[in-house]
Amino acid sequence: MRYTVNCSIVLPALPLLQRPAAAAAAGFDAVEFWWPFAEPVPADREVDAFVAAVADAGVTLTGLNFAAGDMPAGERGILSDPARSTEFADSVAVAVGIGERLGTLGFNALYGNRRDDLDPVRQDETADANLAMAAAAAARIGAVALLEPVSGVEAYPLKTADDAVAVLDRVGSPDLRLLLDVYHLAVNGDDPAAAIDRHAGRIGHVQIADAPGRGEPGTGTLPIHDLLARVVAAGYRGPVSLEYSPATDDPFAWLAAARTGA
Template sequence: MKIAANLSLLFTELPLCERVLAARAAGFAGVEIQFPYDVPAVALNAALQAAGLPLVLINLPAADLLAGGPGLAAVPDRQDEFDAALQQALTYAAVVRPASVNVLPGRLAEGLDSAQAWETLVANLRQAARAFEPLGIRVLCEAINPLDMPGFLISTPAQLLTLLAAVDHPNCAAQLDLFHMARQGLDLVTAIDSLAGRIGHVQFADYPGRGAPGSGQLDFAAARRALVAQGYAGWLGAEYLPGQQGAAASLGWLPDWQA
């Protein structure tokens, strides 16, 4: 397993393209970015090429999701917006070539029946999986804890598995965020075991506090052993808050993980 820096949370004192070089200097093997679309794709690609690092993951545009709205993927009345977001991500990804694109399920929109939201989400994930397949880019879907994102449609590994079964497309897999599992009191090893064979990407931060490994109480060694036991050989994305000390000073954990 290789470790990628999440450049939406790490090295944020620098412009995005400069963060790629900072990640390389810090010893990361790749990078991931939540929403890179403010930076021209050709500029980001040039930075990736200069650093010699792969882009591991980006998110599909999600409109108002981070501002408390429902997002796009599970709202029938926003289908045109979702289709436009999908096209934007396809065009961007054709240049920067991420390994995976994450489609965030979103929240249940006000006044919307949950069955309608589910049907829309399943159809949109299947559409995205088909669209990215010719590019060799995998589509992911993530469970997020309902404490930090109330009303989020997919929170647990069981819900994620049900969703993947409904989508029923080989180019759609689970994104497992260890912090989001711990935040709602779920055991990490159990979560990993339940998603065996369906995990396409893993992200991590310690709990509580969403800081660097070692700042909280999570047993990351046990989680890594469980991933190995289940045959996971993909990326581990460092998506944590480094605090006022900054990312460079928060990396004491990295050499041991690399070893």
């Protein structure tokens, strides 16, 4: 099992550009980030500084989110908003350019919340077109676009693995795949084990956090190790992302214990 550290949530106390080196110092060779910039089109110097921070740390950037709007304010993606399609496309170009330099495998495309002032059908049609575009862009560098069920925001329409896979079926691109986050599925009432069994062939990336609480494994009640064994048995061979908010002083102690059989 190869692990990748989501530096956007696991190492929040450090300045962003110091986080890849901190992950490397903790023994990891791979990292991922949510959108690491304030704007969909950052300045070239910001992009170069981010790329240098990852490269200088000697780690691979396995995953990167496309721009997702104002996450602290509750936004969860912009790709289903017709007024923001250009903004989304611009962020796709930036992200894929970064990925080409750093060997990125997958790009997470958050769907976007439902808006009361927009017809849901129009939002879905916009999302389908933008997801197809993002998947094609990712495929040009040998990567995939990813679609994720998310918890915590009622207006976000994809809450179960079935919800996300229905969108994959609509778009019909082999380069658009399911991001299976066991925490989000469990919190939304979906059964992560059953989701793995139903959709094993559609999974493009796996993220873990315990529930409740979204802390590291062992801080909640999810059978994380059993779920990982299940997804591997189902054929998944990609990295597993540690995407949790640390609840203990050492966010990686659980993993050291697991590796030594404690």
